[in-house]
């Protein structure tokens with residue numbers, strides 16, 4: 436599943452070719468991609484507008500629209516498992532996985548293709564409206580220790596589950612949470628609200644570091660337009676310390692990486708680098724093996 440680093444790469448690669456483009460029409464090939472919005476409302480919202488600079492919040496891609504000099508809402512995309520975009524010349528043969536075509540000026544079209552059909556496009560009256568149910572973006576520079584302490588403060592849920600909750604913090608998926616917790620030496624079952632200020636500061640710093648590394652690797656390792664629709668993970672996996680390394684030696688100590696299931700998600704950690712919390716700092720959630 437594309438996580439923040441991959442979505443950020445898609446954003447940066449789409450931003451330039453789409454900025455300022457005029458939308459001439461929309462063709463919907465698979466209506467469920469538009470969810471409750473429906474093809475008619477989606478087309479009405481887009482046709483005749485110009486696209487501004489693509490933005491991203493968490494895993495959500497945002498394309499602001501303008502009519503004349505006025506803001507005219509936004510359309511957004513959640514790639515989910517296999518959603519992809521490409522820009523191609525109009526009149527090309529429709530691909531098997533093409534779901535929605537946005538016809539642009541200059542005889543090109545923006546294609547949303549999606550093998551497994553979980554991806555969703557939608558509309559909103561503004562970027563702020565589109566992201567109103569999401570927490571702050573995990574890669575935003577303002578996410579320092581104090582901001583993280585405020586987000587986690589008072590929460591009784593397990594630290595890992597809290598960081599995965601997009602309404603708390605937007606953008607982190609399973610890989611980057613496990614990788615960040617190992618680098619911050621924090622156990623996934625710590626009660627989120629039990630972190631000291633120093634631990635929040637360290638966690639904020641490693642989240643930023645891990646995402647930055649992954650974004651620079653992701654950007655250099657694939658082409659968001661023309662890679663295969665099956666997708667291919669970025670090259671950051673060579674730097675994984677825990678994710679998917681069950682039974683292998685920890686990269687920070689001689690111990691062995693463990694795996695368990697927490698809230699239906701595979702979870703990897705090192706029992707020495709990330710020792711079990713004291714009873715008073717433990718969430719009530721439990722691992723399943």
Ligand SMILES: [Zn+2]
Pocket residue numbers: 685686687688689690705706707708709
């Ligand atoms: Zn270790």
